[in-house]
Amino acid sequence: MARSVAEIKKTMTDAFMADETIREKYGLSERDTFGGSFSSVSLENILFFILAACYHVLEMIFDQHKIDIENKIATAVVASVPWYYKMALAFQYGDGLVFNETTQKYEYAKMDESKQVVKYAAVRDKGTSVQILVSGDKNGTPVALSNDVLTVFKQYMNRVKVAGVILNVISKDSDRLSISATVAIDPLVLNESGMRLSDGSRPVEDAIKGHLKNITYGGTFNKTKLVDTIQSVEGVIDVELHEVCYTDGVNGGWTALSGNNYIGSSGSYVVYGLENSLSYVVQD
Structure with missing residues (x-):
């Protein structure tokens, strides 16, 4: 987070007043402060203010750049094993997908955990394909998805996956x-x-x-x-x-x-x- 102009200026003036050579040249003691030794219209005060203002603007630019990069990463599709795992658990039975023009991704208009029937998921990179194991839950134990739900889940994964990737989706009893x-x-x-x-x-x-x-x-x-x-x-x-x-x-x-x-x-x-x-x- 960008520091204020006053914070940056104080950091510089504290270092300025702590320098023995500067104190000797100006005839200052260790007890003297910058504000008590230099007026608001002094050349030194004006120079430190200008430098502090420049550093403040630079830090604000860096902050905004960081935000822009993080937003770019957040909206990018990184088709890794953890990403496929996350998408599998996000499946909502009965809800349609909408295409987000901003992120260029398919997503749900509204997240609804009550419709997320996939409670267990595992993703294995097979080199030429991606294997996805999924199960529902019954009394804390994995159970196979019904054929109807599994069919819809496969359609969902084919919609959200990266083009060209072959998925092998499996859901069966333990x-x-x-x-x-x-x-x-x-x-x-x-x-x-x-x-x-x-x-x-x-x-x-x-x-x-x-x-x-x-x-x-x-x-x-x-x-x-x-x-x-x-x-x-x-x-x-x-x-x-x-x-x-x-x-x-x-x-x-x-x-x-x-x-x-x-x-x-x-x-x-x-x-x-x-x-x-x-x-x-x-x-x-």
Whole structure:
């Protein structure tokens, strides 16, 4: 923000009065002030005022230039991954787009969060195309958009996207994981069915479900992090992870995860059949 003429002038006169050589030439002491030593019509005062006024105008020009640049950036379409993510979440089901002649972009005449049905989004740059994963929300869990909504969403993205970019829009139910493991337990805390003795809950199963739910939408499932989560449960002494299988619910069948990571095709994960795939043993 541009300083006032008075502020700029004071900065200069303070430095002027603090200079030992100048004080010696003018016969001034350290206690003297500029206003008390030079009249308003003195040559020194007039020169400092002129310089301060020039600097003030220059700073105002810089401020306006900064505002112009920021406005230019704000109205420009930067088709980055974060931009596509923002546009996906901004989708309003049932509202038409209008073309803004000033920004040269399609946008909604009025923002209405109640119509923004896309609650989860992830964007992946595939090199020759951009993949966009989207889901709605049901009780805090991602759910696939209905076919009707998905069709409209695809039309919306094709309208707002940069010309020439190929979009691959996907919305489907969460990838399912089957997790087989042996959990060594403290019998003072958990019984051999995985139930907590104090309240009858199943903390290991709850921890696994919570871990999958907390993976960032569009993120990666990691075996090591899953084991760490299970081991953090009170009453768990050790974990032996046997096998993790996955299915996207489209191609059918289960596939064993060979590596440490799995990137789901839906953007989210849920666990299947934990009550039959976990075994609990008492540590010797």
